[in-house]
Amino acid sequence: MKNWKNAVADICMMSVLLPLGAQKSDAASKYVELEMQWEDGRTTHIETLHKDGVTYGSLFSLGSKAGLLWGMENDNMAVLWRDQKRIVVNMGSRIAEVNGREVNMGRELVRYISHLYVPIRFLATALDGEVANRDTKTGKVTVTGLNNYTDTFYGSMMGYSYMIRAAKGDLEITNPYTGQKNSIPLGIKDITVNTHDLTLNFKWTPKNLLIVTIEHSNRKTGDYDLYALVFKNQGLIRKSVAQGLMEQHEILKSDGTIQLIDNKNIRIIDDGSGNVLDIIAR
Template sequence: MMKKWNKAIAVILSMSMLFLLGTHKTYAASKYVVLEAQWKDGHIDHVQTLLKDGVTYGSIFSFGSEARLHWSMEDKDTAVLSGSRKHIVVNLGSNIAEVDGQEVDMGRAPVWFISHLYVPIKFLAAALDGEVAEWDAKSGKVTLTGLHKYNDNFSSGMLGYTYSILSQVGDLEITHENTGKTVTIPLGIKDIDVNTHNLTMDFEVTSKNLLIATIVYSDRKTSVYDLYTLVFKNQGLIRKSIAHGLTEQIESIRADGKIQLINDENIRVIEDETGNILEVNAR
């Protein structure tokens, strides 16, 4: 009698374990493999990714975050990566995804594994404007190249204000951190591409309390850059200068304390404190 009870308990426990495992989206046949992700901006990631049933998968949320895209679950079955220049939608249970408004067959449906949502890596690489460059069948290592990043804006804080360059229009938006009031200054930085260029923003305060903001947009390969210089007095813009195609470093504040602003035609020398133009020299 005791042996029968022991067998019955064992069967019940086995069935309970199967039921519990069935409530989680796990896959015993899955394993991690090494993936090298080479981004077009020169950054390289070495991450573990998933191999299941002969297909290599990548975490859509991890790659989306690295690509500077916002990720979210639109509902319990729909995952979205979004930015001003990229929009990717995948649906659980379906191998059909949407990339920038176009339907794409991923080949396999997404997979949940230990709290991550995985999609076929070939699809993910193509959706991020890259490709699978190499797959080592022996080691399982996969190499992706040309992956893009899609920054929406570039921000920096100074003296209670946030200065943001909006990549869609290339203008500078200044926001008061307490009131939320914004001012937009047209710059015309067109076609910002963070995959091939660097964009930096720096600030200097002169001895007589003018604020100089310098924005540099430079080509990584050639080091040629465009320089945007803005001079503020009491948070109001008093001077703006834009120069394209520079190759040498330009200092905004000279050794004598005067400020020089360079544009495509000339170099203006202005007075500290007042911002008055003292001289204009041909470039």
């Protein structure tokens, strides 16, 4: 009776960890190495599942590495998504959806040790890559050209959150005390982490002005666009945009002034007051 109760408990636990309807793997399954080469320059390695002559990749693990959000929409549907990508797989079915288009995965997804696995050839294609090589001796699979779909960039200072969505290219600031959101138009275009880097940096001046800089740089050409915002008591008092810079620009100078650069001029700003002291043509 005790053994029977333990078996029932094990079955209940597995039903919590693993959604019903997916093909359950057996002891013949094994792990092989998967090398992933990304368009953003990364190369990552993970172990993946090989079963019945087919190599499978962890749906949620690879999805998160691609910058996708993941979850279960219901007991039978797993989803990866961002603004530019939506991948849907269904338990017990070979038919998936990629951006609304039906795709035959070739095999049903497999559940194994609380993970969901799908054929790696399908998942590589869904992430805009391809299986480039398979080592017949070791089973190692190399996938190239994988895209990163990260479309939201975050920063924080003094509890305030700063967010840029690729779809808009503007800066959204959220007040931690009131929840109020304030949007500052920037119009940053062509934000894609496969070819560009986007970073947010914060610096306080000696007289308590906050300088927020945003650099949007092209990894191939090395040039970058610089967005500089100056805040006083959380209110925006100055903004500048300079495009196509090739050299680093120091905004907070050793003489205590702030130098904001745009496409035509450099404005010398007084620390504390934020007043314009001088304008120098570039």
